[in-house]
Amino acid sequence: MARNSTRPTSRDVARAAGVSQAAVSLVFGDKWRGRVSETTAERVRAAARRLGYRPNLAARNLRLGRTRTVLLVVPALTTEFFGGVYTGAARVAAEHGFGLVLYPSPEGVGPARDPFPSARAALDGVIASSMAAEALTALRGDELPLVMLDSDPQGSPGATTVNLDIAAGMRAVAGHLLGLGHRRFLHLAADVPSWTFEVRARELAAHLGGIPGAELRTARAPLSIEGAVAAARTALTAPGPRPTALVCDDDLLAAGACKAARRLGLRVPEDLSVTGVDDLGLASALEPELTTVRLDAELFGERGMQALLAVLEGRPPAVGDIPVELVVRGSTAPPGAAGNEGGHTP
Amino acid sequence: MARNSTRPTSRDVARAAGVSQAAVSLVFGDKWRGRVSETTAERVRAAARRLGYRPNLAARNLRLGRTRTVLLVVPALTTEFFGGVYTGAARVAAEHGFGLVLYPSPEGVGPARDPFPSARAALDGVIASSMAAEALTALRGDELPLVMLDSDPQGSPGATTVNLDIAAGMRAVAGHLLGLGHRRFLHLAADVPSWTFEVRARELAAHLGGIPGAELRTARAPLSIEGAVAAARTALTAPGPRPTALVCDDDLLAAGACKAARRLGLRVPEDLSVTGVDDLGLASALEPELTTVRLDAELFGERGMQALLAVLEGRPPAVGDIPVELVVRGSTAPPGAAGNEGGHTP
DNA sequence: CTCGTAGAGTGTTACGTATAACGTGACCCC
DNA sequence: GGGGTCACGTTATACGTAACACTCTACGAG
Incomplete structure (x- = not known):
């Protein structure tokens, strides 16, 4: 069994099946209907199975000039959010015969290093989160179709943008807290240069800053x-x-923030109401459970992939932001709401 | 500027620089020392820059038969753990000029569907978590070098295994709880068929089941x-x-489990001690903070990639499990430790 | 003066596939 | 019975790169 260690090619299969290499190619492509008879096709498939033939995808990619593979660029995977984005995007991709590979831009790696030494070999397009901006500079040179997630529609010339309606989410948060009677607000902002966080700050300023008697301060923190x-x-x-x-x-x-509040002896929500954004599993595991803006990560990924497929096929991508939902849980309450607890008002 | 929309090739660059295509290839490969003069090389580089030339990686991959790209297969990204694995593996890969793409096996997608329609075009090897077993069946046909993470060393013929010393971690947990005086244990086991979870169960049974007067029950839950x-x-x-x-x-x-205990009116740790494994961010965000076995995800990824590189280069991979660390926090205490709380013993 | 060697390149081929262009019988219809 | 489809294939070529096998000049050693 001193079989040659090199893998069988379509020509080997052709020889074994007694047909031409072109016929093998037709069978393994998917346009053999009306070009090759069913019996011949089956003979080819049998020979391929016998030899353990698998098409050489590098050769196919070279020949076709396209790959039906897309890259999803995301920031470091510190939460499950982008896992959800991937899942949604991969589902849509699979439905259209596309593959999806994930490139998490490594923390602390500067934009100088080429993040895709060779993987770029097989890419028809790119979906990129605006939070992974650094990795994108390396992609500028390639003129691949690009869909940006959560990115400034005006700021990305040549790219299609797909956004969550995060502005509506922040308005809902503001409305919720104002309705509870809060007037002194602190915005704990992510210290990450990204459009989506700029929108959150802007929207809070617009809807809390304008209220008479309301006060809005801002603190910044790295995203951890x-x-x-x-x-x-x-x-x-x-x-x-x-x-x-x-x-x-x-x-x-x-x-x-909840952890810090606890350490300072502050009770949530009696002394301090807290809200988040994302609705991670974490949000409902905390005590109290977190009032938050639920982002549908999978839908986000689906819409991103649909937009990219539209671009690839020359169709106009769908427009419209993805709705989000305020989920009210136990971490918000009226200010000084310690009354029902038994007079713990100092 | 009716420029031809097709991208420039090495031949175009050669023409522009007044050299042969072979010379361009030599310059863009990295073995031109002693074959092409510095001045000629610079002329080639200048022409390439002018034309916006980028090597066609599909062609290069076809020609070379290798790609310096590796695939990391992980389960669905529901926690940040595999993000850490990716980060560590990607760092080592980059140091050796390799690229790393990530393939999270989508939840609920059976093994029938081919998970890598085309991405497989450019793979020199695969690192796979044993938790992503389903996706692996599709890789069986390719005879790629394979490193398995957290997998039975005996059960993966032909594959190199890299494991965390999870057994030692479970022994540490058992010792910690026994030392606190616990005797009635419940093992909340992940309902996922994976070697790493089998080891945890086996180890707990061995080190809690053997103690006189100790009792160990088991419950199973999906990993969420x-x-x-x-x-x-x-x-x-x-x-x-x-x-x-x-x-x-x-x-x-x-x-x-903590959430369920709270709902049942049980206090952690006074009425129930709870331990985990992983040391996710979640663990220290909970109240009380979680006693857990810290797994060094990045080191795990590094070791996995080092093992794969060793296999690719024909070197023997390093052996030895990766140490883990018990982190004792607030979620464990002696049984019935409610005394200091004020006599809440029903 | 001849030989060997190193430097600086070039011509050609092969990687494995997909497809446009080209037969080739067979059948059918007027 | 001639021409027009059809069904079923084949031949030949191109995709863009890397590398083998050359050529040619210069130069120092023997």
Whole structure:
């Protein structure tokens, strides 16, 4: 069994089946209907099976000039959010015969290094989160169709944008907290340069800043629980009247904020209402469970992939932001709502 | 500027620089030292820059028969753990000029569908988590070098295995809880067919089952917070004496278990000690913070990639499991430790 | 003066596939 | 019975690159 270690090619299959290489190609492509008889096709398939033939995809890609494979560029996978985006995008991709590979831009790797030494070999297009901006500079040179997720529609010339209606989410948060009676707000903002966080800040400013008697301060934290703990501690112990509501850009930040509040002896929500964004599993595991803006990550991924497929096929991509939903849970309450607890008002 | 829309090739660059295509190839490969003069090389590079030339990687891959790209197959990205694995593996890969793409096996997608329509075009090897077993069946046909993460060393013929020393972690948990005085244990096991979870169960049985007077029960839950809530509720309300310590296969399960305990009016750790595995961000965001077995995901990824590189280069891969660390936090205490709380013993 | 060697390149071929262009019988219809 | 489809294939070529096998000049050693 000194079989040659090199893999069989379509020519080998052709020889074994007694047909031409072209016929094998036709059978393994999918346009052999009316060109090759069913019996011949089956003979080819049998020979291929016998030899263990698998088409050489590098050769196919070279020949076709396209690959039916798409790259999804996301920031570091520190939460399950982008896992959901991937799942949704991959589902739509699979329905259209496309493959999807994921490129998480590594933390702390600068834009200088080429992130895709060779993987780029097989890409028809790219979907990229605006939070992974650094990795994108390396893609500028390739003129691949590009869909940007959560990115400034005006700021990405030549790219299609697909966005969550995060502005509506922040308006809902503002409305919810105002309705509960809060007036002193702290915005715990993600210290990440990304359009989606700019929108959150802008929207909060517009809908809390304009209210008579309302006050909005801002603190910044890196996008991690530990970072949020530190930033929230600093902000909550700052001089002046303490805020009664803490609006966080993200559930991770909210989790850190809750932890910091606990350490400072503040009760959530009696002394401090806290909100997040994302609705991670974390949000409902916390005590109290987190009021948050639920983002449908899978739908986000689906819409992103649909937009890219539209671009690839020359169709106009669908427009319209993806709706989000405010989920009210236990971490928000009227300010000073300790009454039902038994007079713990100092 | 009616430029031809097709991208420039090495031949175009050669023409523009007044050299042969072979010379361009030599310059863009990296073995032109002693074959092409520095001045000529610079002329080639200048022409390439002017034309916006980028090597066609599909052609290169076809010609070379290898790609310096590796695939990492992981289960659905429901926690940040595999993000860490990716980060570590990608770092090592980059140091060796390799690229790394990530393939999360989509939830609920059976093994029938080919998960890599075309991405497989450019793969030199595969690193796969044993938890993503389903996706692996589709890879059987390709005879790619394979490194398995957290997989039975005996059960994967032809594959190299890299494992966390999860057995030591479970022994540490058992020792910790026994030392605190616990004797009635419940193991909340992940209902996922994977070697790593089998090891946890086996190790717990060996080190808790053998103790005189000790009792170990087992409940199973899908690997999610919601699943754990339901399973823990059922197990904790079962007839018979309630366990005092709940050993969970994973932090997600532990988070769900804590939530279920709270809903049943049980306090953690006074009425029930809870432990997890992973040390996710979640673990330290919970109240109380979770005692857990910390797994170094990045190191795991690094070692996996190093093993694959060794296989690719014909070197023997390093052996030895990766150490883990028990992190004791607030979710474990001696059984019935409610004394300092003020006599809440019913 | 001849030989060997190193430097600086070039011509050609092969990687494995997909497809346009080209037969070739057979059948059918007027 | 001639021409027009059809059904079923084959031949030949191109995709863009890397590498083998050359050529040619210069130069120092023997």
